[in-house]
Amino acid sequence: MRSDPVELVHRYRDPLDIEVAGLLCAALAYGRVDLFKPRLSALLEALGPSPAAVARDAKPAELLRRAAEFSYRMTGPRDVACLLYGAGRIQREHGSLGTFFAAAYRERKDLKQALAALVDELCAADFTPLLGQSGPTRRLKHLLPHPSRGSACKRLNLYLRWMVRGPDGVDFGLWDVPADALVVPLDTHVHRIGRFVGLTARKDLSWKTAEDVTARLRQLDPGDPVRFDFALSHLGISGQCASRRDARRCEGCPLKPICRFWS
Numbered sequence: 001m002r003s004d005p006v007e008l009v010h011r012y013r014d015p016l017d018i019e020v021a022g023l024l025c026a027a028l029a030y031g032r033v034d035l036f037k038p039r040l041s042a043l044l045e046a047l048g049p050s051p052a053a054v055a056r057d058a059k060p061a062e063l064l065r066r067a068a069e070f071s072y073r074m075t076g077p078r079d080v081a082c083l084l085y086g087a088g089r090i091q092r093e094h095g096s097l098g099t100f101f102a103a104a105y106r107e108r109k110d111l112k113q114a115l116a117a118l119v120d121e122l123c124a125a126d127f128t129p130l131l132g133q134s135g136p137t138r139r140l141k142h143l144l145p146h147p148s149r150g151s152a153c154k155r156l157n158l159y160l161r162w163m164v165r166g167p168d169g170v171d172f173g174l175w176d177v178p179a180d181a182l183v184v185p186l187d188t189h190v191h192r193i194g195r196f197v198g199l200t201a202r203k204d205l206s207w208k209t210a211e212d213v214t215a216r217l218r219q220l221d222p223g224d225p226v227r228f229d230f231a232l233s234h235l236g237i238s239g240q241c242a243s244r245r246d247a248r249r250c251e252g253c254p255l256k257p258i259c260r261f262w263s
Contacts (some may be wrong), residue, residue, distance in 0.1 A: 005029045015174050016052035019097045026159035027143040041070045055088035058131035086122035098175040111181045112147045119144045150209045158185035184224045186210035189236025197258045
């Protein structure tokens with residue numbers, strides 16, 4: 001797991017800390033893992049032994065102080081503080097993020113709609129003490145993309161994978177939502193390899209494409225279709241999977257018999 005942000009979430013044992021740390025590590029996991037992961041590690045250190053307690057109990061000024069050293073591309077301390085502020089509000093009103101999401105899923109019986117409800121709730125806080133405006137900024141919306149706009153919502157679906165499926169040493173299995181409802185966290189690696197092996201013919205990184213890939217994976221495992229995500233993604237992240245026919249790099253690849261470059 002060294003090349004995956006979920007390794008950082010495994011520092012914690014309390015489910016409340018796991019879900020808050022997981023939200024931060026998933027929402028901020030964009031770009032190169034070797035660049036964002038050290039910054040995430042330092043952020044979690046600044047939050048102390050219980051990120052859930054900080055999110056739930058800290059005042060806005062304290063959230064800003066804790067996040068003061070975080071800087072990664074377009075994301076700064078105020079954006080991190082807003083994530084914590086929104087998560088803390090859900091904790092105070094519903095007990096946990098998982099309790100809120102499970103209730104939203106039971107009510108709607110649709111993962112996309114339940115995820116939309118979670119994003120709406122995270123962004124429903126009055127952010128005036130942090131931003132000088134009540135609503136979320138464009139930068140916060142980048143961290144929390146809304147599924148109704150067609151995005152694949154890769155990082156949010158990754159968060160759901162961590163929280164829902166398992167436990168298996170990678171994912172935690174904390175939330176009371178069926179694993180067969182999950183949608184694959186579609187990134188460029190899963191999409192590229194998915195096209196190579198016939199999981200989708202679609203060319204866009206959209207929610208529809210994520211559903212398309214998930215539907216094909218569901219044929220392999222109806223009860224847990226996204227269990228293949230970790231392996232597919234890291235096959236691409238590691239550079240083992242080339243973007244072309246490459247006899248040396250493709251030798252021994254378990255997907256070679258069904259890859260369009262070789263079949």
